[in-house]
Structures are given as C-alpha cells and as structure tokens.
Amino acid sequence: MAAQLHLSVPLPIRASLSSSHRPRMAASTTSLPGRKLRAAVIGGGPAGSSAAEALASGGVETFLFERAPSGAKPCGGAIPLCMLDEFQIPYHLIDRRVTRMRIFSPSNLEVDFGKTLLPHEFIAMLRREVLDSFLRSRAESCGATLIPSLVTDLEVPASENSPYVVHYIAGEGSRRKEKLSVDVVVGADGANSRVAKAIGAGDYEYAIAFQERIKLPDEKMRYYEDLAEMYIGNDVSPDFYGWVFPKCDHVAVGTGTIRAKRDIKLYQRAIRERTRPKISGGKVIKVEAHPIPEHPRPVRVRGRVALVGDAAGYVTKCSGEGIYFAAKSGRMCGEGIVRASEGGMRTVGEGDLRREYLKEWDGKYAATFKVLDMLQSVFYGSDAAREALVELCDDEYVQRMSFESYLYKRLAKGNRWEDVKMLFNTIGSLMRCRIVGRKSEVLSF
Numbered sequence: 063m064a065a066q067l068h069l070s071v072p073l074p075i076r077a078s079l080s081s082s083h084r085p086r087m088a089a090s091t092t093s094l095p096g097r098k099l100r101a102a103v104i105g106g107g108p109a110g111s112s113a114a115e116a117l118a119s120g121g122v123e124t125f126l127f128e129r130a131p132s133g134a135k136p137c138g139g140a141i142p143l144c145m146l147d148e149f150q151i152p153y154h155l156i157d158r159r160v161t162r163m164r165i166f167s168p169s170n171l172e173v174d175f176g177k178t179l180l181p182h183e184f185i186a187m188l189r190r191e192v193l194d195s196f197l198r199s200r201a202e203s204c205g206a207t208l209i210p211s212l213v214t215d216l217e218v219p220a221s222e223n224s225p226y227v228v229h230y231i232a233g234e235g236s237r238r239k240e241k242l243s244v245d246v247v248v249g250a251d252g253a254n255s256r257v258a259k260a261i262g263a264g265d266y267e268y269a270i271a272f273q274e275r276i277k278l279p280d281e282k283m284r285y286y287e288d289l290a291e292m293y294i295g296n297d298v299s300p301d302f303y304g305w306v307f308p309k310c311d312h313v314a315v316g317t318g319t320i321r322a323k324r325d326i327k328l329y330q331r332a333i334r335e336r337t338r339p340k341i342s343g344g345k346v347i348k349v350e351a352h353p354i355p356e357h358p359r360p361v362r363v364r365g366r367v368a369l370v371g372d373a374a375g376y377v378t379k380c381s382g383e384g385i386y387f388a389a390k391s392g393r394m395c396g397e398g399i400v401r402a403s404e405g406g407m408r409t410v411g412e413g414d415l416r417r418e419y420l421k422e423w424d425g426k427y428a429a430t431f432k433v434l435d436m437l438q439s440v441f442y443g444s445d446a447a448r449e450a451l452v453e454l455c456d457d458e459y460v461q462r463m464s465f466e467s468y469l470y471k472r473l474a475k476g477n478r479w480e481d482v483k484m485l486f487n488t489i490g491s492l493m494r495c496r497i498v499g500r501k502s503e504v505l506s507f
C-alpha cells in the first residue's frame with residue numbers, strides 16, 4: 063500500500079485559501095476538479111487516528127503518518143466510560159474495570175472514591191499499545207492510508223495557493239527520504255510536535271511524567287483487581303499526583319511534576335516507597351517518561367494546518383487526562399474539515415478551520431479546562447490543601463459530582479442545597495487543614 067506514496071505529487075490549488083475574515087465557508091472555498099481534498103495527519107495516537115478516521119469516512123483523501131506503529135506511548139491508560147461508547151471501543155480491549163479509586167493524602171489518610179458508582183459504571187484501564195493500534199486500524203479500514211514513517215519536516219508554502227509538503231523517512235528503521243504534497247495538515251504529533259514548530263504555534267508549559275510498569279506476582283495483582291490508587295503529597299510531587307493503575311498482568315506506577323522536573327526520579331522513588339508493601343517482589347518491565355502539556359498552545363490553527371490532542375495542549379491540569387480530549391479534538395477537527403470541504407470536494411482555508419473546529423472546541427471545553435486549572439491551584443498548592451482535598455473526597459455528593467463529570471464529560475446535575483453544603487465543607491476542610499498544616503510545620507522545628 064505504501065508503494066504508491068513514494069512520490070511528491072504537485073497539487074494545483076488555484077483558490078485563495080487562507081483568509082480568516084471570509085464570512086461563509088462556500089465563499090472561501092473552491093471546488094477541486096477531478097480529485098478529492100488531500101489531508102496529511104501527522105501522528106497516529108488517539109488524536110491522529112480519530113482525525114484520520116473522520117476525514118477518510120467523510121470522503122477526504124487521507125494519509126496518516128506514524129513513526130512507531132508498534133510502539134507504546136508512555137501513559138497511564140485510564141479512560142472515561144463515555145469514550146467507550148462514543149468511540150465504539152470494544153470491551154475486550156479493556157484490561158481492568160476500576161470501580162474504586164483509592165486516594166492517599168500526604169499523611170496517608172485514605173479514601174475510596176467510587177461509593178456512588180452504578181453497577182455498570184467503571185474507569186477503563188487499557189494499554190496504549192492496544193488502544194492505539196485498534197484506533198489506527200479502524201482509520202485504515204475507513205480508507206485512510208497509514209504511512210509508517212518519521213516526519214522530519216513540514217514545508218509551509220510561501221504562497222497561500224500552494225501545497226504543504228510533508229518530508230518523511232519511510233518505514234520503521236529505514237533511512238529512505240520521501241515527500242508528499244497535501245492541501246491540509248492535521249498536527250497530531252503529541253507534546254513535542256514538529257508540526258507546531260513548523261507553523262510557529264508557540265510553546266506551552268508542560269509537566270514531565272515518569273512511569274514504571276511493574277509485573278506483580280498473582281497474589282499481589284489480586285489487590286488491584288478493580289482498584290487504582292492516587293497518592294498526593296510533596297514527597298511524590300509538588301504539583302501533581304502519583305498513581306498506581308492496574309493493567310492485565312502488571313501495574314503502571316508513576317508520577318509527574320511541572321515545577322521540579324529535575325527531581326522527577328526522586329519523586330518516583332517516593333511513590334515506590336509509599337506503595338512498597340503492595341508492589342515489593344514485582345519486576346520492572348518498562349520504564350517510560352514523557353511531557354504532558356499544561357495548557358493550550360498560543361496558536362492552534364494557522365493557514366491550512368490545525369493542531370489537535372497533545373500537540374494543541376488539550377490535557378486537563380488537575381488530572382493529567384488527555385486521551386479522551388485527544389480523540390475528541392481529532393474527530394472534531396476531521397469532521398470540521400469534511401463539513402467545510404463538502405465531503406472533500408472543495409478546498410478549505412484558515413477561516414474554515416477556525417469556525418468548524420476551534421470555535422466548536424472552545425465552546426464545548428474551554429470552561430471545563432478553566433475550572434480544572436482552578437481546582438489544581440487551590441488543592442495542589444500545599445500538603446495542607448491536599449489533606450483538605452482527600453477529606454472532601456469522602457463526601458458522597460462530591461464523589462457523585464466528580465465521577466459524573468469525569469465518566470460522562472458533562473456537568474453533573476447538582477442539587478442547590480447540596481452545592482451550598484459542599485461549598486461550606488470545602489471552606490471548612492481548607493480552614494481545618496491549613497491549621498493542621500501550620501501546626502505540623504511548627505512541630506517539625
């Protein structure tokens with residue numbers, strides 16, 4: 063299949079493509095006589111595969127570039143229930159159905175999150191190598207052409223009528239240089255995005271996350287049958303949390319930090335220390351580390367290039383969750399291009415990408431990201447605040463509201479009286495724990 067691609071195809075695009083001020087899609091696009099709109103999707107993670115699937119299903123000629131189809135993205139692999147339905151992910155791909163999330167405070171106070179879950183509800187734990195390869199294959203079966211290759215450069219045209227040229231080294235482990243001309247580009251190449259650099263999209267603050275996959279003896283693995291753990295405290299991270307997420311026959315144990323990246327290995331040692339009785343005797347089978355974006359990039363659309371997933375910076379700050387948002391933004395962008403190009407029949411411009419993708423995305427998620435940003439700064443600021451967070455998590459109303467928003471990605475319907483109670487509880491917990499925090503600081507001198 064890849065043989066047909068080893069050539070640079072000139073694309074005679076005559077229309078003026080990138081004016082962000084044009085009012086309507088039909089006015090800013092031009093028909094493509096005799097051929098379909100051609101899109102390159104760079105990166106075959108959840109964002110890229112979902113974009114490629116939407117594009118190919120909608121009639122756009124789609125090329126999906128992935129440098130390591132047999133690799134595994136460093137990731138905890140926890141996804142919300144709604145993703146299984148929305149993205150039709152078969153249940154047999156799930157390693158574990160977690161119904162209890164045990165949270166440990168800095169002083170090791172523990173609370174089980176999950177009391178309010180209904181019998182069919184759970185957090186799905188998957189291995190990324192399994193999920194990603196499924197999503198990529200589905201994009202292929204919808205008509206996308208997978209090109210296993212490292213993209214080395216994206217040539218941005220000097221004229222707005224000319225094609226973008228994707229330069230790549232074809233095949234895993236090969237040195238053969240190739241190029242492909244396309245009309246539109248989706249940058250889904252993760253946190254170190256080359257596409258973002260090529261279009262001058264600017265930088266974002268990021269956390270570095272470290273994770274070890276540890277194979278446990280069967281009797282120890284039984285403890286994690288349907289249980290995941292979160293550890294918070296200055297020992298495991300000054301601004302993130304440590305986790306133990308169960309997989310088929312191993313656990314993923316990791317932590318992250320934004321402020322103190324150089325100390326990440328110290329924090330990893332601390333999370334191992336805190337979990338020692340439960341993971342001792344285990345064998346480390348994989349060690350991995352990767353950046354996690356902290357906020358969206360200054361630019362997410364430029365010309366006929368759109369960034370999605372981690373490349374755009376769509377990870378929630380409080381939880382470090384990005385898989386669902388990657389897949390969702392990829393799909394939203396792909397569908398937006400299909401709409402604007404009328405099924406691949408017309409060219410698209412920057413205005414179309416802004417209107418059909420960015421506006422939709424921001425309308426749906428900007429507020430959610432802001433709220434989670436705020437929660438992180440309130441609750442991850444100090445050990446005292448973290449104690450307050452864990453104390454609050456014991457409340458059933460807090461659990462129901464948090465789980466509903468996480469599992470279904472919608473704001474749970476609240477109860478006014480309970481909301482007021484929750485507000486007072488929050489203030490009470492913060493005040494109590496700040497006092498506890500001060501006392502313990504005094505005592506430690």
Ligand SMILES: Cc1cc2nc3c(=O)[nH]c(=O)nc-3n(C[C@H](O)[C@H](O)[C@H](O)COP(=O)(O)OP(=O)(O)OC[C@H]3O[C@@H](n4cnc5c(N)ncnc54)[C@H](O)[C@@H]3O)c2cc1C
Pocket residue numbers: 104105106107108109110127128129130135136137138139140141211212213214250251252253256271272273316351352353354370371372373376377382383384385386388
């Ligand atoms: C340690 C860790 C744990 C995490 N745990 C969770 C979790 O439990 N749940 C959750 O929701 N999120 C988690 N995240 C975040 C989540 O992994 C990301 O948000 C998500 O993977 C983003 O998907 P993506 O498709 O945008 O990017 P990626 O998954 O990074 O995919 C990018 C793809 O592009 C390919 N690529 C990159 N450059 C090139 C190139 N030049 N040429 C060709 N291909 C290229 C890469 O090989 C990769 O396959 C975690 C992140 C880390 C680092």
